[in-house]
Amino acid sequence: MIYADYNATAPLRPEARAAMIAALEVQANPSSVHGPGRAARKVVETARAQVGAAIGARAQDVVFTSGGTEANALALHGVVAQLERKCTLLVSAIEHEAVIKNAGYAGVGVETAYITADGKLDLDWLRDRMAKWDHDRDGLPLMAIMMANNETGVIQPVSEAAMIVREAGGLTHCDAVQGLGKIMVNVGLLGVDYLALSAHKAGGPQGCGALWVRSGAPLKPVLFGGGQERSLRSGTENLSGIAGFGAAAEASVRDMGKLQALAAARDAMEARLISEAGVTVFGAGVERLAQTSNFAIAGFRAETQVMAMDLGGVAVSSGSACSSGKVKRSLVLAAMGAEDALADSAIRVSFGWDTQPGDFDRVADVWLEAARRTVLKTN
Ligand code: PLP
Numbered sequence: 170m171i172y173a174d175y176n177a178t179a180p181l182r183p184e185a186r187a188a189m190i191a192a193l194e195v196q197a198n199p200s201s202v203h204g205p206g207r208a209a210r211k212v213v214e215t216a217r218a219q220v221g222a223a224i225g226a227r228a229q230d231v232v233f234t235s236g237g238t239e240a241n242a243l244a245l246h247g248v249v250a251q252l253e254r255k256c257t258l259l260v261s262a263i264e265h266e267a268v269i270k271n272a273g274y275a276g277v278g279v280e281t282a283y284i285t286a287d288g289k290l291d292l293d294w295l296r297d298r299m300a301k302w303d304h305d306r307d308g309l310p311l312m313a314i315m316m317a318n319n320e321t322g323v324i325q326p327v328s329e330a331a332m333i334v335r336e337a338g339g340l341t342h343c344d345a346v347q348g349l350g351k352i353m354v355n356v357g358l359l360g361v362d363y364l365a366l367s368a369h370k371a372g373g374p375q376g377c378g379a380l381w382v383r384s385g386a387p388l389k390p391v392l393f394g395g396g397q398e399r400s401l402r403s404g405t406e407n408l409s410g411i412a413g414f415g416a417a418a419e420a421s422v423r424d425m426g427k428l429q430a431l432a433a434a435r436d437a438m439e440a441r442l443i444s445e446a447g448v449t450v451f452g453a454g455v456e457r458l459a460q461t462s463n464f465a466i467a468g469f470r471a472e473t474q475v476m477a478m479d480l481g482g483v484a485v486s487s488g489s490a491c492s493s494g495k496v497k498r499s500l501v502l503a504a505m506g507a508e509d510a511l512a513d514s515a516i517r518v519s520f521g522w523d524t525q526p527g528d529f530d531r532v533a534d535v536w537l538e539a540a541r542r543t544v545l546k547t548n
Contacts, residue, residue: 170482170483170484171482171483171484171528171531171532172484172523173483173484173485173518173519173520173528173532174484174485174486174517174519175370175460175519175520175521175524176319176320176322176347176370176461176486176517176519177486177519178369178370178375179369179370179371179372179521179522180372180521180522180523181372181373181374181413181417182372182373182416182417182420182421182522184372184416184417184419184420185368185372185373185374185413185414185416185417185420186413187416188216188412188413188415188416189374189409189410189412189413189416190409191412192212192408192409192411192412192413193408193409195208195209195212195408197209198405199212199213199397199405199406199408200395200397200405209408212408212411212412213233213406213408213411214228215412215415216233216411216412216414216415216416216418217229217231217233217411217415218415219415219416219418219419220366220379220414220415220418221381222418222419222422223349223350223354223418223419223421223422224345224349224354224355224356224364224366224381225354225355225356225357225358226356226357226381227384229399230381230382230383230384231379231380231381232379232380232381232382232398232399232401232402233377233378233379233398233402233406233407233411233414234377234378234379234380234402235376235377235378235407236367236368236369236375236376236377236378237265237267237344237346237365237366237367237370237378238267238367238378239378239402240346240365240366240367240378240379240380241265241267241268241271241313241342241344241365242267242271242391243380243388243390243391243392243401243402244342244363244365244380244382244388245258245268245271245272245275245311245313245342246271246274246275246391247388247389247390247391247401248311248340248342248363248386248387248388248389249275249276249277249311250389250391251387251388251389252308252309252311252387254276254277254308255308255309256277256307256308256309256310256311256340257277257278257279257280257307257308257309257310257311258272258275258277258278258279258280258311258312258313259279259280259281259282259295259298259310259311259312259313259334260272260279260280260281260282260312260313261281261282261284261290261313261314261315261325262281262282262283262284262500262501262504263284263288263315263318263320263321263323263500263501263504263505264313264314264315264344265315265319265344265346267344268313268315268342268344269500272313277308278307280298282294282295282298282312282314284504284505285505286505286506287323287452287454287455287505288318288321288323288451288452288455288501288504288505289323289324289325289326289455290314290325290326290330292326292329292330292333295312295330295333295334296333299333299334299336299337299339300337302337302339304338309338309339309340310334310337310338310339310340311339311340311341311342312330312331312334312339312340312341312342313341313342313343313344314327314330314331314341314342314343314344315327315343315344315345315346315347316343316344316345316346316347316348316352316354316359317345317347317348317351317352317457317458317461318347318452318501319346319347320451320463320499320501320502320515320517321451321452321457321461321463321501321502321505322347322452322457322458322460322461322462322463322519323451323452323455323456323457324352324455324456324457324458327341327343327359327361328358328359328360331343331359331360331361331362332360335360340362340363340386340387341360341361341362341363342361342362342363342364342365343359343361343363343364343365344364344365345364345365345366346365346366346367346370346378347370347458349366349367349370349371349418349421349422350370350371350372350417350418350420350421350422350424350425350428350522351421351425351428351429351458351459351460352425352429352458353425356381356383361383362382362383362386363380363381363382363383363386363388364380364381365378365379365380365381366378366379366380366381366418368410368413368414368417368418371417371418371421372417372420372421372521372522373410373413373414373416373417373418374409374410374413374414374417376407376410377407377410377411377413377414378414379414380401380402382401388401390402390403392404420522421522424522427522428459428460428521428522429459430459431459431460431520431524431529432459432460434526434528434529434530435459435460435461435462435520435529437529437530438462438518438529438530438532438533439453439462439464441533441537442464442533442536442537445537446466446537446540446545447466448464448465448466449464449465449466449511450462450463450464451463451464451465451502451505451507451515452505458519460519460520460521460524461517461518461519461520462517462518462519463502463515463516463517463518464515464516464518465507465511465512465514465515465516466514466540466544467508467510467511467514468510468514468544469514469540469543469544470513470514471487471513471514471515471516472487473543474487474514474516474536474539475487475516477535477539477542477543478516478532478535478536478539481535481538481539482531482535483531483532483535483536485516485517485518485519485532486516486517487515487516487517498512498513499512499515502515518532
């Protein structure tokens with residue numbers, strides 16, 4: 170089976186597995202002051218330093234969470250609480266549901282920030298909106314913009330957006346879940362105030378993530394209890410998960426060049442699918458993650474393609490992988506103005522650290538074979 174669904178979950182990296190197994194031997198609570206407790210603390214702090222280094226941050230500004238969803242939730246609810254709701258959220262139309270839905274439950278006004286047909290945040294719209302911002306009525310602007318889109322791989326103009334929002338006196342949260350290990354994520358260069366990460370997208374374990382918080386940025390906890398993680402996220406730490414996350418973060422940044430080199434094979438696959446079947450590739454004209462391809466041909470439903478490819482030995486997903494299983498139209502492609510018939514037939518191929526050179530070719534072979542049996546036959 171060729172696994173081409175890394176944007177849903179990347180297979181566990183060997184470095185992460187080894188770190189997790191070692192951490193499982195450390196059977197103590199990191200908050201305990203005795204020797205075993207201190208050994209557990211060391212595991213957590215080593216991983217914190219690794220995750221911090223991977224994003225150009227100080228270790229002490231990294232707060233471990235149960236994953237990307239919780240990191241996004243902590244950022245959005247935490248800042249709204251600290252600002253006593255005197256803010257309005259600006260959420261890009263292509264954010265992951267973990268951002269969109271948490272914004273919706275934050276108890277403040279939410280505005281959708283526009284996206285261009287290429288799938289990028291519309292910076293002209295943002296400049297214009299910030300120029301007209303009414304601080305008395307809307308409070309502080311709080312922008313949520315992702316680093317790279319999980320469906321199309323389109324890389325977002327985060328640093329430009331953060332600067333525009335900062336000049337208007339606002340704050341920016343970046344969901345960098347799909348960025349870590351795929352493109353450089355440097356909190357200083359991005360100029361954001363909060364940044365969410367998830368271990369399992371970078372070859373770490375599922376159920377572990379982190380929120381980076383700029384020193385001094387407003388944030389209240391949303392979980393209360395034992396006061397772990399500088400009281401920003403109470404709850405005994407997921408020791409082995411955190412150890413695996415640290416190792417994966419380090420390895421994924423080390424191997425980033427290899428991942429970026431996948432662009433040539435991805436582009437060759439897309440060129441073949443365009444010439445032999447006339448597919449539409451979403452976000453083809455702008456900077457994308459090198460390992461992601463989202464394409465469609467009207468009339469060949471995504472679920473049918475996913476099943477046909479599964480039978481052909483290739484694992485891919487339709488639309489947003491986090492919601493596959495429940496088939497629903499992609500909001501991302503809709504925001505980009507894709508026709509319904511095309512959006513309904515979009516599939517995502519995403520590769521990563523263990524991808525072999527011929528894998529893209531194999532995906533094209535299997536897809537073309539399925540298409541020739543169905544949609545290309547009838548066209
Ligand atoms: N943000 C993005 C962009 C994602 O792709 C995902 C998962 O698909 C998440 C957040 C949620 O992360 P987690 O699965 O760790 O909760």
